[in-house]
Amino acid sequence: MSLFGDGLEAAVHKAFTRPIPKSAGAQMRYLVKQLKGTRAVAQMLRISQRTVERYVKDQIKKPRPDLAARLEREVKRRWQPQVRARARQRAATTGGIVIDTRARLGYTAPIGSTDESRIRHLTVALPPQHAARLFDAQQADAGDQQLQQIVAEGLKEVYFQDGGRRAGSLDEVRFTDIEHLAFEL
Secondary structure, three states: OOHHHHHHHHHHHOOOOOOOOOOHHHHHHHHHHHHOOHHHHHHHHOOOHHHHHHHHOOOOOOOOHHHHHHHHHHHHHHOOHHHHHHHHHHHHHHHOEEEEEEEEEEEEOOOOOOOOOEEEEEEEEEOHHHHHHHHHHHHOOOOHHHHHHHHHHHHHHHHHOHHHOOOOOOOEEEEEEEEEEEEEO
16 A cells, blocks of 8 residues: 555544454454455465355364464455544544654645754644545545645645645645654544
8 A cells, every 4th residue: 555545544543433354364354244255355466266165164263474464464454434424524524633743744835944954843733624635535546646745735734834824835845755654533
């Protein structure tokens, strides 16, 4: 996936009310129930249908590391869809999203201003409309570059321009060399 997409998913996962199943057998049974059959699970995980059946019956208990990672990722993608949808909806309508980042930020502005980019550590609460744009773009399978652009526009409006109270002539914010990025709903 991507830095921004993974960060948004991690923020949404914090809204879960119950942890995902721990054992490989329980995770496999959950996926079989969600996808309505062992064949679909086998194709998705790139293993044989018989192997899926053996996990379901707890005949195999410990998957190899690459399969364990794929299994957990697929369970997390499908776990508590209503809770996930409510968290996104709340962020997009009332709550907004908090971005904590350490990155190189600069901007394009008229001649005479100090527009040189520098490493900054920012924790900024973006309003709901920016959260809505981020989640809409993520749902539309937007790339990391597009998500990064949406975050940069949000930082421009909220941090640099302070909601229109300053730096009105700011054209574009450059958001590069990201060292740390975390989202919070």
